[in-house]
Amino acid sequence: MLQHGIIHQTSCVDTPPQNGVAERKNRHLLETARALLFQMNVPKQFWADAVSTSCFLINRMPSSVLDGKTPYQCLFPNKELFPIPPKIFGCTCFVRNVNPHRTKLDPKSLKCIFLGYSRVQKGYRCFCPSTGRYLVSIDVSFHENTPWSSSKTDIHEDNDEILIYTVTIPETTPSVTIPNVPIPDPRPPVHLVYTRRHKAPDHHPPVTPVITYPNTSPASISCPEPVPASSDLVSTSDLDLPIALRKGTRSCTHPISSFVSYSQLSSASCSFIASIDSISVPKSVKEALSHPEWRHAMVEEMNALDLNGTWDLVDLPTGKKSIGCKWVFAVKVNPDGSVARLKARLVAKGYAQTYGVDYSDTFSPVAKLTSVRLLISLAATHGWHLHQLDIKNAFLHGDLQEEVYIEQPPGFVAQGEYGKVCQLRKSLYGLKQSPRAWFGKFSQSIERFGMIKGQSDHSVFYRQTKAGITLLVVYVDDIVITGSDNAGILALKNFLHSQFQTKDLGSLKYFLGIEVTRSKKGILLSQRKYVLDLLAETGKLGAKPSTTPMVPNVQLTQEGTPFEDPERYRRLVGKLNYLAVTRPDIAYSVSVVSQYMSSPTIDHWAAVEHILCYLKGAPGRGIVYQNHDHMRIECFADADWAGSKDDRRSTSGYCVFVGGNLVSWKSKKQNVVSRSSAESEYRAMAQSACEIIWISHLLTELGLKTSMPAKLWCDNQAAIHIANNPVFHERTKHIEVDCHFIREKIQKGLISTGYVKTGEQLGDLFTKALNGIRVEYLCNKLGMINIYAPT
Secondary structure: OHHHOOOOOOOOOOOHHHHHHHHHHHHHHHHHHHHHHHHOOOOHHHHHHHHHHHHHHHOOOOOHHHOOOOHHHHHOOOOOOOOOOOOOOOEEEEEEOOOOOOOOOOOOEEEEEEEEEOOOOOOEEEEEOOOOEEEEEOOEEEEEEEEOOOOHHHOOOOOOEEOOOEEEOOOOOOEEEOOOOOOOOOOOOOOOOOOOOOOOOOOOOOOOOOOOOOOOOHHHOOOOOOOOOOOOOOOOOOOOOOOOOEEOOOOOOOOOOOOOOHHHOOHHHHHHHHHHOOOOOOOOHHHHHOOHHHHHHHHHHHHHHHHHOOEEEEOOOOOOOOEOEEEEEEEEEOOOOOEEEEEEEEEEOHHHOOEOOOEOOOOOOOOOHHHHHHHHHHHHHHOOOOEEEEEOOHHHHOEOOOOOEEOOOOOOOOOOOOOOEEEEOEOOOOOOOHHHHHHHHHHHHHHHOOOEEOOOOOOEEEEEEOOEEEEEEEEOOEEEEEEOOHHHHHHHHHHHHHHOOEEEEEEOOEEOOEEEEEOOOOEEEEOHHHHHHHHHHHOOOOOOOOOOOOOOOOOOOOOOOEOOOHHHHHHHHHHHHHHOOOOHHHHHHHHHHHHHOOOOEHHHHHHHHHHHHHHHHOOOEEEEEOOOOOOEEEEEEEEEOOOOOOOOOOEEEEEEEEOOEEEEEEEEEOOOOOOOHHHHHHHHHHHHHHHHHHHHHHHHHOOOOOEEEEEEEEOOHHHHHHHHOOOOOOOOOOOOHHHHHHHHHHHOOOEEEEEOOHHHOHHHHHOOOOOHHHHHHHHHHHOEEEOOOOO
16 A cells, blocks of 8 residues: 555554544444344344444434435435335235245245345345244335244253354245244253264255456455345355364354354355456456556566567468467466556467477476475585576477467457467467477577586576575476575676576575465475465355364265266366465375375365465465585485275375485375385385485485485384395295395495384374374474464
């Protein structure tokens, strides 16, 4: 707001006169609401409906400030004041029963209590205690002289009992479900405790609400109010079912049903609410051109294409074909979630290309995320500064070797050149060969500066001089530079700026969705914004946090009721898989749920939701990299023997530390069935040895000395003996030869094995579901902390 000259001012504590107008209106609303409640002895649980009705009536009462007019008349002079006749709040009424499953012997009306007026329909809002649901209808018979409760003592009110309710969506029309209002009973009230969740019945077909809204600004959109509904409930796996009645816990007893909270909404509705708060991305070129900021982004992209000399307008040669192109729009955000800029990009429809005609080789390397974490760990250990660069329109710099024609960009057809096509001279986003062309161009340019391409990871470049070392890692168009040669780093930046259109982003803060925070204690990698966006999308911002990423002793299988939306399951698991880049504590859980992508069940979806609840507990948790004054390589390898009930395969897990900092980890099911726990542990040691050798090769190539041999810790004595001794007997002769290479590495002195007690085995976190205390202990050992306040 400061950028727009807006200052946020607040009143002093406990000084309502400083905000007198609003405070006086609040008093007016509450006084009217109390009168409505007391007049007909309405239970206090319905205070929200009383306040809403008070607002409805006040807006339709004459005001001396408005010269005797009502506020509603001033806003809507051409609309009638009361579209439906007003009734006495809290009176008894009978609403027509529109349940399609009603038989001829069922009552034709439901006894309800009148609680106000609908904001979006011409109908009365009534609550039916027998079904525990709100109904909106115009077919209502009122008994205005008959209050629902004869006296206040008829309603049992207990301040220690908290009712938390939810919204369910029926087959016909939506409605809101809350617990039944207690019926007068001479017996003392009894506190009931229900199970936390109830399984949705199978006989109801799932219903997904579809909400449409006009093309307006997000601030002008409000949630629609439920419409009349039948008495049948439909439960789906997407709905948050009622939570247990609790004692001694303070919470909101009855949120306003019209202004629903996250706990009341289905996951699909929560996703819609989350999308309202964000900037709308255009669905078509016409829509984008009608928006000034998006139009500016498109013009900026066209200027970049023209400046780069991306194409020439020509007539399509005979025998050649052109491929189409389209606009892709995205909102670029800052680490704090604020909008950085609107991005429009012209993309070729590469799926229409033909191999051997307009493209050939397509492979292009990208940096391993382990390499990125390793460079950050080196920077923390040696106190190096981390720099970040961004290459604007990176793919446009690549030189094409093939003859490629595309259609003119939609909305930007050259005047007088209609019918011509664009012959590409440079690569374009969307072409199959564009990543390879760009990386080849970048490699050639940076090698001219003197940087050497790494053989262990082709996306890592390095240069050794007398002044020190310069390291660079590139992930498509995002570049991170670090090292001890500050002058060399500055010269490298200037060189890149002379070769490409670069943007110096300063210190590394946000890379590939990873938030990088530096302090005196070290460097923290986290994905807090990514987690919060994920929780908002799935409607889990208000969920109760869990202490474990997966319920212990619960094993998932392929059998079960199929989940109704497999695509949603795959999309969410894919996002969790990327989140595991900085969250090793969920690596095992995500690995397990990833095994059921083809045919997920309701149990699998529940496991995914449990991971989200665990993330809700500490969304800002991440890995901290510090200076531990050594450069030892240590690895903890573990296996869960025959842990999968489906095929009885084991799960391997390992975590690798360099200089005391966690740089690599993995949780993966083994390819074959192991006949013993020692065999499964031995296979896990072989897999972790591969990672150790690769990391040691990369460090040696960069000219960085490490303490050798690398230490490989295991909690299985038999597996350690097999690795250290050339034993071939009935239990080991069938093991693949590639697994035995660990013996060679031990003999060469590259790796040494050691025994670790099961209680100190850090690999446990990657092979099995653990209890909350154990998870917290291992997270601390891995160097995971949370510097953010609880959400």
